[in-house]
Amino acid sequence: MGGDIPDTGREKLPPPRPPPTHPNPRSLPAMHTRTKLLPLALALFGLGLVAQAAPSVENWENHCAKCHGADGKGATKVGKKLKLRDYTDAAVQAKMTDEEIIKAITDGVFEGEKEKMKAYKEELTAAEIAELLAYVRKFRP
Numbered sequence: 001m002g003g004d005i006p007d008t009g010r011e012k013l014p015p016p017r018p019p020p021t022h023p024n025p026r027s028l029p030a031m032h033t034r035t036k037l038l039p040l041a042l043a044l045f046g047l048g049l050v051a052q053a054a055p056s057v058e059n060w061e062n063h064c065a066k067c068h069g070a071d072g073k074g075a076t077k078v079g080k081k082l083k084l085r086d087y088t089d090a091a092v093q094a095k096m097t098d099e100e101i102i103k104a105i106t107d108g109v110f111e112g113e114k115e116k117m118k119a120y121k122e123e124l125t126a127a128e129i130a131e132l133l134a135y136v137r138k139f140r141p
């Protein structure tokens with residue numbers, strides 16, 4: 001007969017593939033996470049830099065204010081005992097040269113053998129000391 005539709009084995013064909021979807025949707029949230037981490041990483045990097053060199057206001061508070069006062073007047077309990085100079089006094093500021101200020105902070109202040117103020121060269125970098133000079137000058141009226 002030959003009129004029969006030949007068995008093409010249709011039913012044996014592999015099932016049709018599912019229609020192509022969005023390329024792997026799971027990768028999208030991952031991409032978002034990565035872009036969110038970048039600013040965070042930059043922020044942490046920034047904090048690291050701040051931790052290395054403290055701003056002068058912080059150094060003044062931590063190292064100097066207990067004697068010279070947060071306001072630079074030297075009117076603290078220790079400051080009065082040590083007869084510290086008032087950095088908000090224009091005459092006091094006029095008497096100090098930049099070099100003297102840098103030297104006092106770097107090498108300390110001595111009266112003969114007696115240490116009146118300790119040296120900060122071990123604790124502060126030259127850059128931090130230069131910033132403290134600017135900080136001392138800011139008390140000038």
Ligand code: HEC
Nearest residue numbers: 063064067068082084085096101104105109116117120132
């Ligand atoms: C223990 C108290 C004490 C601390 C802390 C201290 N100083 Fe002094 N400082 C003194 C004394 C005392 C003198 C000497 C004052 C004098 O000439 O009789 C002095 C002197 C100075 C001078 C020289 C000018 C002047 O007034 O005689 C500068 C500038 C100065 N200090 C800045 C600083 C800075 C900046 C810090 C912090 C990094 C600091 N001091 C921490 C006690 C202190």
